[in-house]
Amino acid sequence: MVPLSWYLIFSAALFSIGLFGMLARRNAVAILLGSELMLNAVNVNLAAFWRYGDVTDIAGQVFAIIVFAVAAAEVSVGLALVISVYRKRNTVIADEIDLLKF
């Protein structure tokens, strides 16, 4: 059986890729994608800990499902925002969306 640490290393890598994507990409859609990667890295962790811990305790799985639901909601709101910003300003570049700064 694959040891737990592999899963953790994999999810840490996934998380880092997501984090990098969020901080470095200028496209707002790519930033959203980065956040999805980070959330899923967490899900991998949750599933792995459940599998290697007490199997009868299903809290890890339940938690992962809740994270899915929240992520789905979040991304739908986020994409809707991006689309509406695009319609107004004709851009999806995060740096150009700077109306809050006066």
Place this chain on the structure above:
Amino acid sequence: MTTETLIWLIPLPPVLAFFLIVLLTNKSKALSHIIAVGAALLSWIGSMIVFARALGVEHLGEHPFESSIPWFPTGDTWFRIGVLVDPLTAVTLFFVAWTVLMIFLYSVGYHNFGQPAGDHDHKGLPPHGATIDEHGHKHSVPSIEPMYSRFFAFIGLFAFGMFTLVVSDNLLTLFVGWEIMGLCSYLLIGFWYAKPSARDAAVKAFITTRVGDVFMLLGIAYLYSRTETLNFREIFFNESIMHTLATAPSHVPGFSAAGLIGLLLFIGTVGKSAQFPLHVWLPDAMEGPTPVSAMIHAATMVSAGVYAVIRMFPLLSLDERTMTVVAFIGAFTALFAATIAVAQNDIKRVLAYSTISQLGFMIAALGIGAYVAAVFHLITHAFFKALLFLGSGSVIHGMEHGVLHVQGDRKGSPQHIDPQDMFNMGGLKNKMPITFWTFLIGGFALSGFPIITAGFWSKDEIFADAFGHGHMVVFATLALAAFLTAFYTMRQITLTFLGEPRTREAEHAQETKWTMTTPLVILSFFAVTYGWVGIPEHFPLLGGLAPNWIHEFVGGTLVEHPEAVEFSWVPLLTSLVVALGGLTLGYFAYRNVDSPAEDKLQIGFLKNKYYFDEIYDAVFVKPAYWFAENVVYKFFDQTVFDGILHLFGPGTQGIGDSIRNYFDLPVINRFFGDGTADVTYWSGVKLRVVQSGRIQQYLIYALVVFIAIGAALYFFVFSV
């Protein structure tokens, strides 16, 4: 229904009528008077049933109808209030119920119900008359009172006060009824409040009676502190309490506790029943509508004063000095008021002074211990004086009719005459026959016309008691007063009804409506017959034909039933001589008098009521004004208080200025005020760089902080 329950219910209908009229029906005149008269009728029915049942009880004085409820706790015991019907209450209830009902009925006619509204009548003024078109020409008719409903509401409350007072079994609820009547008399005397004279009279009546009421309240408080009860029967029928009261010294040297309490309570009566020296308000109270005069002067308020003092008689009689004071005040007032009445020209004022005088008779009778005689005279007086007042109202009403008629004739220059001045009347006998005959009966009863009138029997009883018990001074004074009474009564009748009309207004006077004449007829029935229940047993010829019921019945109220006095010819002859002599002299002296100038008795001293108003004005009112103006206003307010205030003003201003200059401006403004703003501004300028608006930059901040916190936790918390 048990008699006790019925007694509780007697005062209620009038007060319900008051609230109904005030709250609901005041827009509808017809409904208002139906409610008020209906309420008076209900109380009347209740009173008559109670009276009839009281007659059926043997020894009612020992076993009266009584019932009480606990009202409020006083320490370990309860203060109880309740109702009591003993013989005194029963006879009082009888005359109060009759006169109240008659006055209510009379008011309907007096305030011109059914007449059109006036052309230019104002609320708060008597109605001026209306013009109507009939058969093509206009003429003036009396107009309805603008505040008709209000009047019935007030007299309803008034009747409630009287019934409450009569049926109470203790001094406190008696006092409550007493004060309700004080308020109502104020409201009713000032009923036409837009007239300055009515307004002044109302205030005068209120304040004058208040003087007496304060003393009465003191008396009640003193009595309560001594006996711990205010129930009449608990005090009078308890020998040890009575003995203690009679022997214990009071705080005033020379008086026993009973004497002082009696005196204080008596001062309340002096105010309420307008005895000297608090008599000044009653003649002025004539400013109110005439039914009010009858209400105040016959059925209720002044009777209430005498009733209260009769009630407290067992207490008063414990102290000789108090009795002497009472007898003196009564006899003096009787004579003194009678002399003033002789010189008055206003038909109602004559009656007002005669009331004061007759109340003096009752008080004097009480002062010499003639308990039954006082009660008897109270009752007969209530009937014939209510009759006389209502009769005079009828005369005034008839005269007003004449005034309107004449006014309608001579258009353009309305020249008003006073419809109350007797010198403007004359010859009304033929114009107003019912009023004349009833007024004659009332007047003769007042004068004590022998044998047939009630006034004769009650007055005779007072004379007999005064003579029989050797109070010669009182006897002589009252005899003189009675002579004057007969004289001025005949003067009044002669000037008003006999001879020829002296003015065109009097020629056109008219008999009043049935609502006004019916009460007159009923009251004149009692003014004659009520005397027959009190014929002394040993009276020549008539004595013994009928039992001396009033003596047997009312005398039973006291613990020791009073003895009937021996018959003597002296008081009887005196009574006959003064009554007939006064009447004859009055007729002959005024038969041919046509104007005040021919009246020999228009002496300034009498006409101006011995200048009592002026004396009180100089002694009490003027000094009070002077005190208010010079001492309170000019000295205290302007000098002392303003001076202190002026010290405070500049002082405070100096403190304020220095705080501003040395603290606010340099410290607060410069240091805190400007400093705070500067720092905030500076840090804002510096910090705004951080807020770039770039989302990813914020994320980096978040990451850095997260890593910093994580590192800190790792090193400082988890590694320990």
